[in-house]
Structure formats: structure tokens, C-alpha cells
Amino acid sequence: MLILRRTVFFMVYRRLRNCDGVVRCFGFGFPGDCIQMELMENGDLSTYLKGQRPVQSVQLSWFRQMAHALLRIHDRCIIGADIAAKNFLLSADLSIKFCDFTESSILPLGTNMERADDHGYSIYIDIGQLGAVLYEVITGQRCEFDLFKDQPAGPACAAWPRREILPSTQNIWLGSIIEKCWTKGAFRNARSLLAALELQLNWMREAAAAVSHALSKRVLIGGFTARNFLIADKQTFKLCYIANSRIVPEYLDIDKVDQDGLSVKCDIACFGSLVYNVATGRKFEVPSQLSNPAALGSGEGVVVSGIKDYMIPGQIDEDRYDPFPGWPQNEDLPNTAGIFMGEIIRNYWDQDGYQRMEEVCGALSKLSECDRSSLVWSSTAGGDFICRSLQ
Structure with missing residues (x-):
């Protein structure tokens, strides 16, 4: 399974070469099956948030970059499947990029991404998970968008979490946008999410x-x-x-x-x-x-x-x-x-x-x-x- 996931990881990065909002990859096949990638000086977003509370202008800039990158990833027929704060990296100037595609699904080019479903994973799962990242950045509280909660042990398909297990979005900045992320299909695609973030x-x-x-x-x-x-x-x-x-x-x-x-x-x-x-x-x-x-x-x-x-x-x-x-x-x-x-x-x-x-x-x-x-x-x-x- 590890070899299979590593193979998918390499395939995804090959397809995402020169993709806006994705950490650049300079080469494959280094010792230990490593990938040479660009340096992101400020590390991962999850760790950064433990010591910093960025102002809302920085937060909105991040969210727009995230949504734009997700749009480009979906355009290349890839479902992220594991979108979380730990999988975003920050550069020296605090620009933000996707970095980890170990759990991703790579679909044939030309796939209708709004209808695509890979064992429960879809672009809507990506948008829902991104909503959890927005919530974590804005509130400083980690939010788990759990796709397997209450499912029996063993192999299972990803399932949309029940609304009651997610936190309230009332009275928080951009709460209505997060709520739409957590409502399956409320955003038709990442482009719709990006438009909502740019509307203000x-x-x-x-x-x-x-x-x-x-x-x-x-x-x-x-x-x-x-x-x-x-x-x-x-x-x-x-x-x-x-x-x-x-x-x-x-x-x-x-x-x-x-x-x-x-x-x-x-x-x-x-x-x-x-x-x-x-x-x-x-x-x-x-x-x-x-x-x-x-x-x-x-x-x-x-x-x-x-x-x-x-x-x-x-x-x-x-x-x-x-x-x-x-x-x-x-x-x-x-x-x-x-x-x-x-x-x-x-x-x-x-x-x-x-x-x-x-x-x-x-x-x-x-x-x-x-x-x-x-x-x-x-x-x-x-x-x-x-x-x-x-x-």
C-alpha cells in the first residue's frame, strides 16, 4: 500500500507541475524516492498558527490563494482528499501553497469534476475540508471534517459529516462562506468559492x-x-x-x-x-x-x-x-x-x-x-x- 500511495504521489506531482498555488517540484528519483521541492521558509500552516494570529487581511489573502489553487488542481482532474492546515506551506513572504498529495485521487483528463466520485471523495469533499481550514485560521480552533466518523471498522467510503458534529459558524468572520463549504453542493465548484471570497x-x-x-x-x-x-x-x-x-x-x-x-x-x-x-x-x-x-x-x-x-x-x-x-x-x-x-x-x-x-x-x-x-x-x-x- 505504501508503494502504491507513493506512486500516486509522484503521478499527481507530475501532473501538477507549474500549477499555481502548489509547492514547486524540481525533480524526481532522488535517493530514497525523494522529491526535490522549493523551500517554504515559514513551514506548515498548522504549526504557524500555534504561534501567530494573522490579521484578517492576511487571512483573506490566504483563503483566496487556497481557493485559486484548489480550482487549478481540480482543473487538472485531481481530488485533493486530504486538505488540512498541516498540508499548506508558507513562504518567506507568507504566500501559501498546497504541498501534500499522498491521499489524492488522480482522474483521467477531461473528467467532469462536478460529477466525479472516487469512493466518496469528490471536489465537494475538498471544499468542505477547505472550509474547516478557514474555520481554524479565523478562530484559532482546530476543526475536524471527519469523513469516517461512526462508520464500522474496515474499508469504508468517505461520507459527508453530519452538520451537528461541526462547530457553529454564527458570529464569526466569513461564517456564511464556511457554512456553504460545509453544505454539500452549495458551492458548485472552487471557482464559486473563490468568487464568494473576492466579493467583499x-x-x-x-x-x-x-x-x-x-x-x-x-x-x-x-x-x-x-x-x-x-x-x-x-x-x-x-x-x-x-x-x-x-x-x-x-x-x-x-x-x-x-x-x-x-x-x-x-x-x-x-x-x-x-x-x-x-x-x-x-x-x-x-x-x-x-x-x-x-x-x-x-x-x-x-x-x-x-x-x-x-x-x-x-x-x-x-x-x-x-x-x-x-x-x-x-x-x-x-x-x-x-x-x-x-x-x-x-x-x-x-x-x-x-x-x-x-x-x-x-x-x-x-x-x-x-x-x-x-x-x-x-x-x-x-x-x-x-x-x-x-x-
Whole structure:
């Protein structure tokens, strides 16, 4: 049996040569049937987690790398079958890769992997096991995705574990994604899992593009929250309710306008609260004195785009210019330490943090090159979107 498993191991690595997310193999047939592989300086993930608690931004980067690698492995018609923290290795820069395929199943090229089953093992078992790895990384607690629990002694097929033997995913970060990993078929394949992991960041890029586009048109949105966005049928983030916005006249410097709680910095702070809401599932809205008072009486669920003229004095007295009256102190803001994009969120809220949406977009990395105007949806524009509220 040992010789057979070793043969499978070699066959798998030959097929996975130059596969993204798999530890590189430089050669076979060394003394003792060894394989020469690249050095991964930070060792295996299981050991690393015993001494380190990575921040959520690092965790999400790992999860995306894992899902991307699993997608490539399945594309080459291989079922991992033993996906666990001990079988991931970390490089010097903390990038993460698969490393052990001793238990893997190698299937004929061209196999329909969504239907493939090798004695109970399938791509869905791989996704379920990966969900257990996500749980362990996020919570610091080991999770056993036991495929043989309560089965009689002797040869047996892998069986999907009962939900009650797995831990609760309520109130943990990415809990809904882990839950779907543990629901057979909820993710059709690793590509669907990867899309779910990338969704938050894509939403933030789209929301930033919408706010940036509005400001480029000299529109201050004012007091917006998650209620101001809808999710279209293809999971596209759309800014929909801007009835309380104001147009800034050409003769005024939009970066210096601050009246009735409307300013570029206030829009950036509101965007920070939106990111915080999406990243954590918890709400924090900027204090009312920083948001447009007219927005306080607006009804939810209204999808209109009634932009009003911004009626302000023709000149701003530079000596009296106070850009952030009543700005909240650090103790008034939620703790963002250790959460996904926490440092960036803090810079959105910090009075001395990001002052322009260009800085915001840069912090979120490059935005899509598509026309930003398509990210602002209004009742006057028409369209065939089927939308649902973020909240």
C-alpha cells in the first residue's frame, strides 16, 4: 500500500507541475524516492498558527490563494482528499501553497469534476475540508471534517459529516462562506468559492468607484450608508439613493466645501462606515452632525436620483474655514484592530486620514477600468437590473 500511495504521489506531482498555488517540484528519483521541492521558509500552516494570529487581511489573502489553487488542481482532474492546515506551506513572504498529495485521487483528463466520485471523495469533499481550514485560521480552533466518523471498522467510503458534529459558524468572520463549504453542493465548484471570497473586495472597489465618480461630477452625496446601495442580479454593487446630495458650483473648491455636514471628507468617512459594515457585519454610522440633516428624514427603499442644487454662500471665508466641526474622537469610533481592511477603515474615519477619493481608491488598489458612470444607478437611467438591498 505504501508503494502504491507513493506512486500516486509522484503521478499527481507530475501532473501538477507549474500549477499555481502548489509547492514547486524540481525533480524526481532522488535517493530514497525523494522529491526535490522549493523551500517554504515559514513551514506548515498548522504549526504557524500555534504561534501567530494573522490579521484578517492576511487571512483573506490566504483563503483566496487556497481557493485559486484548489480550482487549478481540480482543473487538472485531481481530488485533493486530504486538505488540512498541516498540508499548506508558507513562504518567506507568507504566500501559501498546497504541498501534500499522498491521499489524492488522480482522474483521467477531461473528467467532469462536478460529477466525479472516487469512493466518496469528490471536489465537494475538498471544499468542505477547505472550509474547516478557514474555520481554524479565523478562530484559532482546530476543526475536524471527519469523513469516517461512526462508520464500522474496515474499508469504508468517505461520507459527508453530519452538520451537528461541526462547530457553529454564527458570529464569526466569513461564517456564511464556511457554512456553504460545509453544505454539500452549495458551492458548485472552487471557482464559486473563490468568487464568494473576492466579493467583499469587489464590492468595495465598485462602491469607491461610484463615490469617486460622483465627486468628479462635483456631487457631494452626504450621509450615505449601506441602505444607499443595492446589489444587482450579478452581485454588482450599485449606488442608488442620492436624493440628499448637492451639486457644488464650479466657482467653489469642492475640497474646501463643508456646510450642513456635506464635504468630501464626510463622504470618505461615510464610505469608511460602509466598508466597516461589509467587512464585519456590524453597523457604525457617522454621527448625525457629520451627515446631511435632510438625510435623517429620508425614507428607506426609495430608489430615486433627485439631486438638488447646493445652496451655499458665493465665497468661503478662509479665516473662518473649519472643515470638520464636531469630528468624532478615537474613543467614539469602533476598534478596527485586526479586522479586514482595519487600518484603511481607520484612515477613512481619521480627521487627518484620507482627504481625497484618489487616496481611497489607491488604498483599495486599482479600480476596474470600466466606465465609472455605470456604477451609479438611478431611476432616470432605466435598466434591467434585478436588485436587492444590502441590508
